[in-house]
Structures are given as structure tokens and as C-alpha cells.
Amino acid sequence: MMVVMMLTVILSACNSSGNGSGSGGGAVSVGIVLPTKDETRWVQDEQRFKDALSSTKYSTEILFSQGSSAKEKENVETLINKGIKVLIICPQDGAAAAAAVESAKKEGITVIAYDRLITDTDAVDYYVTFDSLAVGAAQGQYLVDHAKGKGQPLYLYAGAASDNNAFLFFQGAWEVLQPKIVDGTFKIANSSEAEKLKDTKELSRDQMSAIISQVTTNWDPNEAKNKAQTHLTAAAADMKGDIAILAPNDGTARSIADVFSADSAVTDYVITGQDAEQASIQYIIDGKQSMTVFKDVRALVKDAMGMAVEILDSKTPETTGSYNNGTVDVKAKQTDVIVVDKDNVKKELIDSEYYKASDFTGL
Ligand code: BGC
Numbered sequence: 001m002m003v004v005m006m007l008t009v010i011l012s013a014c015n016s017s018g019n020g021s022g023s024g025g026g027a028v029s030v031g032i033v034l035p036t037k038d039e040t041r042w043v044q045d046e047q048r049f050k051d052a053l054s055s056t057k058y059s060t061e062i063l064f065s066q067g068s069s070a071k072e073k074e075n076v077e078t079l080i081n082k083g084i085k086v087l088i089i090c091p092q093d094g095a096a097a098a099a100a101v102e103s104a105k106k107e108g109i110t111v112i113a114y115d116r117l118i119t120d121t122d123a124v125d126y127y128v129t130f131d132s133l134a135v136g137a138a139q140g141q142y143l144v145d146h147a148k149g150k151g152q153p154l155y156l157y158a159g160a161a162s163d164n165n166a167f168l169f170f171q172g173a174w175e176v177l178q179p180k181i182v183d184g185t186f187k188i189a190n191s192s193e194a195e196k197l198k199d200t201k202e203l204s205r206d207q208m209s210a211i212i213s214q215v216t217t218n219w220d221p222n223e224a225k226n227k228a229q230t231h232l233t234a235a236a237a238d239m240k241g242d243i244a245i246l247a248p249n250d251g252t253a254r255s256i257a258d259v260f261s262a263d264s265a266v267t268d269y270v271i272t273g274q275d276a277e278q279a280s281i282q283y284i285i286d287g288k289q290s291m292t293v294f295k296d297v298r299a300l301v302k303d304a305m306g307m308a309v310e311i312l313d314s315k316t317p318e319t320t321g322s323y324n325n326g327t328v329d330v331k332a333k334q335t336d337v338i339v340v341d342k343d344n345v346k347k348e349l350i351d352s353e354y355y356k357a358s359d360f361t362g363l
Contacts, residue, residue: 029058030308031079033089035116036067039219039251040277042090045115048301056305058312069096076100080107086308090114093162098123110311113330114304117164120326127323127332128303130295132165136172138339139272142291143244144176146270147185153239154186155231156194157256158212159248160219164325166248167208169274173246174208175201189239190231191215217252224252228259232266240265247271250280253289261288276340276349278359284342285362291341294348299335307333 032049034042046062053060061079065072072092079087080103087104089111091097098121101111105123113127143154154177159166178201180186188195193210197203203211217224224247232240243266247253253273260266273280274293283289307317319331340348350357357363 027059028061028079028082028084029312030060030086030088030305031076031082031084032060032062032114033072033075033079033087034062034064034114035072035090035092037064038067040279041249041251041275044275044277044297045090045301048297049305052298052301052305056309058309065092067092069093069100072097073100073103076104080104080109084109086110086112086311088112088114088304088308089118090116091118094119094164095162110308112304112307115165115300117323117325117330119164122328124325124328124330126307126317126319127330128300128307128335129323129332130300130335130337132168133172135274135293135295135337136169136174137176138172138293138337139169139246139248139274139291140173140176142272142339142341143246143270144180144185146290147180147244148242150184151238152186153189153235153241153243154181155189155228155243155245155256155260156191156211156215157217157224157227157245157247157252158215159217159252161209161212161216163219166212166216166219167205169248170208170212171203173272174203177246186244187239189235189243217248219249219252221251221255225255225259228256232259232263237265240267242268243270245269245271247273249273250275250277250289250292253292254280254283257283257288274337276354278355281340281345281349281355282360284340284345285360287342291339294338294340294354296335296338296352296354298354303333303335 063075069092087109097118102123110125113124118124158170181198191214193214197207247256250273253271257271260269270290273289276292276294280289280292310317319333321332322329323332349355
């Protein structure tokens with residue numbers, strides 16, 4: 001009798017901690033899937049999620065996909081088996097992630113795309129994002145505002161074509177740069193496709209693809225470095241001197257800047273970035289990177305978790321607009337961005353307590 005009673009107690013305890021899902025482990029309410037630890041941006045997000053999660057009553061789990069859509073799908077399956085009700089996911093590849101979120105959707109899970117849109121599926125409920133067109137526009141505008149004279153060589157670089165954001169950033173930048181290419185302020189140094197399209201302000205997705213396929217970094221600093229080296233080797237003397245460089249984010253900006261600053265025929269350069277990565281803030285202080293677009297990840301995390309909690313509490317989250325993902329209009333909540341350079345780095349990043357002054361030298 002005693003043995004039977006003890007077994008019953010043990011078995012019922014197992015059931016509740018396993019959530020009846022059969023995979024073991026505790027029940028999880030919100031699953032978070034981030035693309036890779038190899039890009040500093042997502043390590044920032046992990047930390048900001050951890051900071052925010054300490055105050056929530058709901059259980060959460062963060063998994064990384066390590067740059068692989070297959071691993072990403074596996075992560076989503078793991079979280080489904082842990083009984084999640086809400087999935088917050090930043091896809092490695094926007095189109096490939098459709099299959100993963102479709103299996104979540106089948107289980108009645110609410111799907112929130114985080115920072116990067118998941119494309120070509122109706123299985124995305126919400127999208128929390130920064131204003132990515134504004135990121136690109138700010139990069140382009142910075143180059144225009146710091147242009148010197150006429151005929152300045154312009155080097156273009158872009159993100160990974162598997163990331164919808166890469167198109168938004170490029171589009172935002174191109175719309176600002178294109179009139180300045182037409183009026184002779186800039187001359188394109190490294191893309192025959194961009195040169196062919198220089199009279200077109202509003203590029204189609206296919207036209208952008210043609211340019212991006214020539215100047216993509218794949219978000220990989222090494223690939224960016226190799227491309228920059230190849231471009232400088234091929235460049236004629238009139239494509240050196242004082243130049244402008246559209247670099248899509250901080251990781252690639254630092255490696256491109258290193259290549260250009262090592263070329264003695266490059267006398268000066270202005271280079272963009274985004275993410276306000278700590279290493280790039282040091283580059284900005286040191287005069288090696290010109291600007292970054294600060295995307296306050298604390299705000300994005302707050303929006304994503306706020307939305308998840310509202311869904312768990314059976315409320316309808318507030319949204320501010322929508323993004324078409326090729327199949328449906330996904331309701332979106334969008335956050336603004338801030339341009340940071342040497343002049344306002346202290347105010348925007350130290351005074352706002354995003355970083356500590358002691359994280360840097362020469363501030
Ligand atoms: C993000 C950027 C990031 C890039 C590479 C983009 O989708 O919006 O912040 O730098 O991916 O990780």
C-alpha cells in the first residue's frame with residue numbers, strides 16, 4: 001500500500017514538471033529563438049532579454065540557432081514540446097524559417113517575428129522591429145552630409161540577401177544616395193549593377209537583389225574584409241583618395257574600415273554602421289568609424305516581452321502598422337533609431353546607461 005501511494009505521488013510530480021509533453025524539462029510559456037552568437041548584435045539581445053526576464057512571472061527559454069535554419073527548426077520543435085504558448089523568433093533566413101513557424105502555428109502557438117521578418121507564410125502573427133528603412137536612410141544621409149566636393153568615390157556594401165532587413169537598409173540608403181549619384185556628388189566605385197541602375201530611385205526587389213548579390217557581406221566581417229580588399233585591388237587611382245563607404249552594420253564596418261585605412265592611397269574616409277556595438281563605439285571614439293545607428297535593444301525586448309505577456313493574459317497587443325511579408329500583412333510594432341557619432345556618443349550611450357564610461361578609453 002505504502003509503495004503504491006509513493007509511486008502515485010512520484011508519477012504525478014513527473015507529469016506536472018514534464019507538462020505532459022513527453023520531452024522532459026519544465027514547462028515554458030515563452031520560447032525565444034535567436035539566430036547566432038557569432039554576430040555581436042544577438043549576444044546583446046540575449047543579455048537584454050535576460051535583464052528583462054528577471055522581472056516576469058512567466059517562464060522563458062532562449063535558444064540560439066548558430067546560423068543554421070535546420071538547427072532553428074529543431075529549436076522550435078524543442079520549445080513546442082516544452083509547451084510554449086508564445087514564440088519570439090528572429091530568423092536566420094527569413095524564408096527558410098516559414099516551415100518552423102508553421103509547425104508552431106499548428107500547435108496554436110502565437111508567433112512574434114523579432115527584428116527580422118519571416119517571409120512567404122501566413123504563420124506570423126506579429127512583428128516587433130526597429131524602423132529599418134530609417135536605419136538605411138540615416139546611413140545614406142550621413143554620407144551625404146559629410147560629402148566633400150564633387151565626384152567622391154562611393155563604395156556600397158549590404159547585408160545578407162536571406163535577411164529581409166538587408167533590403168530595407170539598402171532601400172533606405174539608396175533613396176537618399178541616388179539623387180546625389182545623379183548630381184555627381186558621388187561616383188559608384190564597386191558595383192556595375194548599381195551603376196546600371198543609378199537613374200532609378202525606387203528599386204524593385206529584383207533590382208536590389210542584383211546590386212546586393214554583388215556587394216553582400218552576408219553579415220560576415222571576414223567576407224566584408226575580403227570583398228573590400230578585392231575592390232581596392234581593382235580600383236583605379238580616381239576611385240581612391242577621400243571616399244565614402246556605406247557599410248551595413250558595425251561588425252562589417254570595422255573590418256571594411258581596417259582594409260581601407262591600410263591603403264596608403266586612401267587619404268580619408270567616412271563609413272557608416274549600425275547596432276552601437278561596444279567595439280564600434282571605441283572605433284568611433286578613436287576616429288576609425290564615422291557613425292553608427294543606435295538601436296536600443298532594451299526597447300525591442302520590452303516590446304516583444306510586453307506583447308508576449310499580453311497574449312498570455314488573453315489581451316490583444318497594440319500595434320503601430322504592418323509589414324507585408326509576401327503572403328500577408330503582419331501587424332507590427334516599430335521602434336525609432338538614433339544616429340550616433342563622436343559628437344553625441346556620450347549623451348546617447350553613456351548618459352542613457354546603455355554602456356558604462358569605463359567600457360571605453362579616450363571618451
Ligand atoms: C539586424 C542588424 C544586424 C544584422 C546582422 C540584421 O537583421 O537588424 O542589427 O547587424 O542583422 O546580424
